Amino acid sequence: MSQPGTESIRTVDYHTAGEPFRIVTSGVSPPPGETMLAKRAWAEEHLDRTRRMLVQEPRGHADMYGCFLTATLDAGADLGVLFFHNAGFSTACGHGTIALVTWALESGRIFWPEGCSAAKVVVDVPSGRLVTWARLEGGDVTSVRFRNVPSFVLQRSVPVVGMEVDIAYGGAFYAIAPAPVAINIQNLDRLVTAGREVKAALNARGGIVHPLEPGLRDIYGVIWTQADRNVAVFANGEVDRSPCGSGTSARLALLHATGELALGDVLQHRSIVDSEFTGRIVEETDVAGLPAVVTDVEGSAHLTGRHEFFLEPTDPLGPGFLLR
Structure with missing residues (x-):
C-alpha cells in the first residue's frame, strides 16, 4: 500500500526501430496553451519534475524518450503531443510520432473500422502539424509514415572544433557531418563525445534560428x-537507436541540396543497430526564400510494456538522477 501523497503516473511504452518511447496515459493533466510552442513552454516550467521522474534513473535511463499528450489546436488534428528527453522538451520527434500513432490506433484511442487496411491520423507537435498514414493488418499497425514540416539547409560547411559541418532543419536543427570514426557500437563513446563538443560549440556561437519562427532555434x-x-x-549526449525521424528529414534536405537525391528519390536510412527508416522527398518548396523540401519518413513501432510509476513523498532520491 502506497504512502499518502504518493504520485502515480501510468505509461505505455513502445520502441520505434529500437528507440524507446514512453507515452504518459494518466496522472498528468494536458498542458494548456494557444500554440504548441506555448504548451511546450508551460510544460518546461510546470512539468519538468515529472519529466525527470519518468526519464531519470531509477525509473528510466539516460537515453529514455517520451511524451505528454495535449489537446489539439483545433478540430483539424486528432492528437496533440509534447516530446521530452533527458535534457528537456524537444520541438520534433519522428520516432515518437510513429510510436504515438501506433499506440493511438492499437489502443482504440483513435477508432478504425474492422478490416480497414489504412488510417490517416493528424498530429500537432511543436514544430507544426504532421499528417501521418498507418498501415493496418488485423489489430496491428505494421508501419506509420509521416509527412514532415518543410526541411531545409540553413548553413553549409561551417567550421567547428577542427571539422566542417552542415546545418539542416527537419523539425529541429541538426549539425550533419561524416562520422570521424566508423559508426558502430565499439566507437559509440567517441561519437558521443565528438557530438557533445560540436553541439556545445555551435550553440555557444548562437544565430541558429528558424527564419519564420524564433521559438525554433539552436542545435x-x-x-x-x-x-x-x-x-x-x-x-544531453543521448543516442538515437533509430535512424532518427526528424534527422532523416534534415539529411534528405541536405542530400537534395548537394544534388545526391532528387524529387521522388528514396533513402533507406540505417541506424547504429541496423534498424531502418524509409525517407522520400515528395515536394520541393521554400522557407522564407531558402530552398526546402517536404519529406515522408516511414518506420514501425512495437509495444514493449505498460507501467505505473510511483514517487513516494519520503523517497530521498526524489524524481531521480542520471549517472551520465
Missing part, C-alpha cells in the same frame, strides 16, 4: 553519417 543534435548509415547524438 538539437549532431548526425554522424557513413554512407546510408547514421547516428544522432542529441539532447
Whole structure:
C-alpha cells in the first residue's frame, strides 16, 4: 500500500526501430496553451519534475524518450503531443510520432473500422502539424509514415572544433557531418563525445534560428553519417537507436541540396543497430526564400510494456538522477 501523497503516473511504452518511447496515459493533466510552442513552454516550467521522474534513473535511463499528450489546436488534428528527453522538451520527434500513432490506433484511442487496411491520423507537435498514414493488418499497425514540416539547409560547411559541418532543419536543427570514426557500437563513446563538443560549440556561437519562427532555434543534435548509415547524438549526449525521424528529414534536405537525391528519390536510412527508416522527398518548396523540401519518413513501432510509476513523498532520491 502506497504512502499518502504518493504520485502515480501510468505509461505505455513502445520502441520505434529500437528507440524507446514512453507515452504518459494518466496522472498528468494536458498542458494548456494557444500554440504548441506555448504548451511546450508551460510544460518546461510546470512539468519538468515529472519529466525527470519518468526519464531519470531509477525509473528510466539516460537515453529514455517520451511524451505528454495535449489537446489539439483545433478540430483539424486528432492528437496533440509534447516530446521530452533527458535534457528537456524537444520541438520534433519522428520516432515518437510513429510510436504515438501506433499506440493511438492499437489502443482504440483513435477508432478504425474492422478490416480497414489504412488510417490517416493528424498530429500537432511543436514544430507544426504532421499528417501521418498507418498501415493496418488485423489489430496491428505494421508501419506509420509521416509527412514532415518543410526541411531545409540553413548553413553549409561551417567550421567547428577542427571539422566542417552542415546545418539542416527537419523539425529541429541538426549539425550533419561524416562520422570521424566508423559508426558502430565499439566507437559509440567517441561519437558521443565528438557530438557533445560540436553541439556545445555551435550553440555557444548562437544565430541558429528558424527564419519564420524564433521559438525554433539552436542545435538539437549532431548526425554522424557513413554512407546510408547514421547516428544522432542529441539532447544531453543521448543516442538515437533509430535512424532518427526528424534527422532523416534534415539529411534528405541536405542530400537534395548537394544534388545526391532528387524529387521522388528514396533513402533507406540505417541506424547504429541496423534498424531502418524509409525517407522520400515528395515536394520541393521554400522557407522564407531558402530552398526546402517536404519529406515522408516511414518506420514501425512495437509495444514493449505498460507501467505505473510511483514517487513516494519520503523517497530521498526524489524524481531521480542520471549517472551520465
